[in-house]
Amino acid sequence: MVFSISENVMKLWDAWNVRAFVILSFLAQVFLTLLAPLRKRLGGIWGKCVYMLIWLVYLLADWIAGLTVGFILSNQLKSPANSGDIQTFWAPFLLLHLGGPDTITSYALEDNEFWIRHFLGLILQVGSTLYVFLMSLPDNKLWLPTLLVLIAGIIKYAERNRSFYLASFDHFGENWVSGEKVAGLHIPEQFKKLEAADLVPSRLEDDAEPSEFFVDSEPDSILQAAAYLFGTIRGPLLGSFLSESQRFTGSAIFGSKEKNCYAKDALLKMEIQLSLLYEALHTKLPVMVSKAGCVSRILNLSCVLGALFSFSLVKKHYELEEFDAWLTYGLLIGALTLDFISIILLVFSDWFVIANFHNLGRLRNLGSILKARRWSNKVPQLNFITYSVKDHPNWLKSLATFLPLRNLLEAMKVIRCLSFQNFGEDSQYWQGIFKDLEVIQQDVIKNKYPEADVGNFAQSLLDLHIVTELSIQRGIQGSSLGRGEEDRTICKLISDYMFYLMMREPVMMSAVSSNWEKVLKDTYEETQSILDRSSVSNENDASSKILSAKFEKGENLKMLSTVEESFLTAINNKATIPWKGLRKEWVQKMCYAARRCRPSVHAQQPSKGGQLLTFIWLCMTNFTMAYQRSPYNY
Template sequence: MFKFSLSIPFNIKLLWDKWNIRGSILFSLWLQVILIFVAPIRKSARKKLVITLIWLAYLLADAAANFAVGLISNSQRNPDKNSDPKLTQNGDLLAFWAPFLLLHLGGPDTITAFALEDNQLWQRHLLGLVFQAGAVIYVFFQSLPNHKLMFPTVLMFFAGIIKYGERTLALYRASLDKFRDSMLKKPDPGPNYAKLMEEYAFKRSAELPTTITMTPEPDKETRASDTPPKEGDLNHLEVVHYAYHFFRTFRGLIVDLIFSFRERDESRDFFTRRSAEDALRVIEVELNFIYGSLYTKLEVVYSGLGFSSRFLAFGFTLATLGLFYFKTKDDFRGVDVGITYTLLLGAIALDVIALLTIIFSDRTFTQIKNPERPSPKALPAAFVFKTFLALKKPWWYPCKCTSGCRQHVLATPLAFRRWSGSISSHNLIRYCLESKKESIHEFPSLSRIVCEYIFDLLGLKNVFHCLTKICEVIGKNLGDIKEKLKILRQPFIMFLRLFMEDTVDEFLFVSREPFTKDLWEFIFEELKKKSEFADTPETAKRISSARGDWALTDSDGDHNNLLKYVSDVPYDESILLWHIATDLCYHAEKENGDNSAEKKNGGYRVKLRHFSKTLSDYMLYLLVFQPTMMSAVAGIAKIRFGDTCEEAKRFFKSRSLRPNEDKKACEQILSVNTDVGPEEVKGDRSKSVLFSASILAKELEREDDPEKKWMIMSRVWVELVSYAASHCRANTHAAEVSKGGQLITFFWLLMAQFGLGEQFQINEGHARAKLNVGK
């Protein structure tokens, strides 16, 4: 009988026994270095792979530190005969290494929680702090009475406790319950109604002619704002100051608090005076303050004891380095001394980097006064701060789109971006045809921008364009080869789709569109126009609840034939109808989008088409792949999407349509006779809306002015996104801030700044009642 035995070679066992503790500690330190540098880019990363790698490092960091503490504790309790005898016998060195792992469990300042739910686990981290501190103390006492590094060990233990305590406190303060409690005002019982009515009844019983007059009570909120609105453009520091002011005012949005109309009026007055770009800059910084409060140690560091505890821990680490440096180390192996210095210098380096991160954080800039006119002594520092803030300002780069129209796309480098600057796109027709991913614009390459600038300075602009053309040809050929090689991965993809269909579909069919300046200006102006009508709570609520009907009724002409596609159908059905209709109209005009008449108007019709297409594909992406953001309005979206896809696939198969024939597919859909609506001949068991959307597209095509047609569609899409933004749970918006950010979150915050929504419910405040006794 055949026997199979698996054994680990003795040399490998010996190597593991010799290096398991050393390797685990160094691995833990390496993870800390990765996290402190890489964790901040997750709020601006465009690819999910980057966020996944940060998530992996975040989990491994805690696991590695806990594992190393366990190994040290176990080696002290039960020495292995195969382990390194010098390291095993030298328990004082192991006891000295153990507090470094407490330091690592405290984590870097740049990340305390990976997801919003991690903040709710602060009790677990508090328990972990107690147990890990106990394990370190146990290791320390195991090394007695011959502990040669007693004082350095004690100092590092206190430094580790401080860092781990900071992280636990940061998680506690960022938990939603505590976050809400920190913003709740003192309970307000209002005027003493019972006492007033007792006096009123007493005077009436004495037959005194008594009346009650009401006068508004002076409100403390009527005082002037600390940051009054400024006319004109904002400088870099003013952007941070105003953003912090409105962050302090509106951070209660995250936990669904209500606000007064005075707060709304102040915010609306400020944003109506701003340009679209300045409003974008302020909202970017506001979202970064939300990110810092919920996912980093920012709030703890800037608290009352934050700076003192930070410098105390840093002082302990420096003192430990000094004591170890002057300590006799003849009893220790050279490699162990090197590891110890690596741990000490690594801890100091991490603290210095954390200090620099604090110095150059937006929170620090809120404390700087008037950097535009610095004193001569402060010129170097002011120049450094202004340059750093200037680098974080949105960079716009002109880029040609597929229709030849030139638009400015967000090209801020990754290290300075405050969010991803990208919009995810999913298209139903492209998905059903299994066409390759495509986008209207390309993401600008930083290296290309720099090379173009250098060639331009050298007067070699034509050479650069020639090289660009050559690179495009090479890239196209490589792309064709890549497409042909895709057939090799099909079996693997089919296998993965059995277990993770949505993840594979997102990888294969979801593309990313760069954020354009024109799109933001259009969104800003549309929401600003709506805010002008929101003078009363009822009007603000009605406008923010519009699902496209506001755009249709507010436009010139009679569009009652289109109202039923937004008012009389569920929201998720409305998105699918307008998504397919937008695609049908988009491909119907794709050939003649850049004609001479269009150029006379600056390509505005082309831009409107792009706005509609971008928002349409984005909303389908949210509906299909971000169900948590759409849970309040999605309904049976998954069923409706699946039924529509099945009908589209059957139709495309009957017409022998192949991948990448999107335009032809749209023409075939529009060619189907729809004189009798599909709901009249198919019943309602299938929730497909494919040919209902075709009827909507034909209704839109009847518009005489193509530009007006695309204006209507663009405005409808702005309202559809606005509706979803205002009905999405606030903590879901906060959760997306740490994953690159979502355009819908910018809608949500901008609507709040303009006073659109249901969160403004305090209108008049208290009233003061006065008893008047007549003669």
């Protein structure tokens, strides 16, 4: 039996396929223009849902635009009289859409590496659209607005390809040395302003006080400092090293004159660094802020305005269906509106503010710019004991194995256990982490920091994670007064975060998680054998059962094998434990994982809402420049 489509359906398809796809293409541009900038600020479960939706629309946008040009060309070849000049006029709009919104060029770093493929796509799409236009001549009454939009579309598409080219790692790394031009952002002029303001000395006297040469906490100083630091981190991102002079200069830039603001200013500078990195890799901002970019944008807007004006004149003498007329006006006005929205977003971007600092700085109203949120400010939290308690029933696991849907069931379980902790420059977490980071990084550089054994890292991390949770569930206080509660909170944050990374971010932890699956499986099965003996409804009960199996029943558990017996005894007896030392141990493990994560993986994180581990890596990178002249010893 052959399935046949009715003649009425075919007629409806032929009449509306181009119109429907043109509308879909435009709606995709609206969606990406408005929601793509939220990528670097999205967090939580709903943030991940929006992130996946952006990915889907990003993939469909190019496919819809290219397919619609094919429909128009097919209609012209089948029945030129019926296709009309109006469809020919719509073809350049699809080229304009293929140029994409200014707020997103690439979804992932891999898109930038295929800039040659995108360049070939530019040639093919421009050729197809030009062929559609030439086929409509010489009888095309809308030739002038069509030509103007065609020019605007070529400019837009060329800007996107230029952005791909600049963001590819081969070209992003050209002339990476600090003080040179960085993809349209002129670092030298900005750095000279720092020198002119006596923020950076031309030379350092041996007996000089280091704190005299650190930048202050004013908004203009922080913005310029972040711009310079952005130029320096491109080397470590590409596997290069900094000279000693660059390290010293970085110390003056990354530091702060005021001790109380040192940690806060450091985090803010890193947020701006990562924001600039996101804008350089995933948007058209580096192209738009250049002189050539300004000229192309003015030319683009002029062409679209000219097309709107000429179409309104020609329409009076041209028979056109009312729906097609309104759709065409919507495309023209929509293109102008999206461009103006992009310009507004550009003006409030870090890249534009720094590139035009000599003009905007006079306004002395940069404080509000620093308050903008540049990442999700959320740290994912996943706990092993919670993960063990909230297990699925055996019948559901058997059903999932039979279908098979074990991966889906596992993902649902993780979502049930997953939570997010707010994190920011004013939070109680960063101050303590930053102090330990500075001390640890100095020890690393002086070769006083013992490297962990990669083979035992997964086991020791999971054991330390369980120990931290057991201590918290038992309500154990710290041995030091005053900061004990704060240290315990920081330990809880890092512990649950590191377990989340091992479970859900294997790319970031691949260098230190070689035997993670086996360690997790053995520990999970052992935990379930303990918890299945009785009804356990919460984490506190589970913690008591684990300690009971260890001490009261004297079982030889595989879990906690790397933990000292005296430490476990203190937990079981609810004795005080040194939370400050435990905090430093957690920060050490986080530093170890951050240093072994590939820089290219860190570079991907700003487009995914950001990761605390990336901030740790960036902080250590900046400290590498600053270790010789650190003004404060904690």
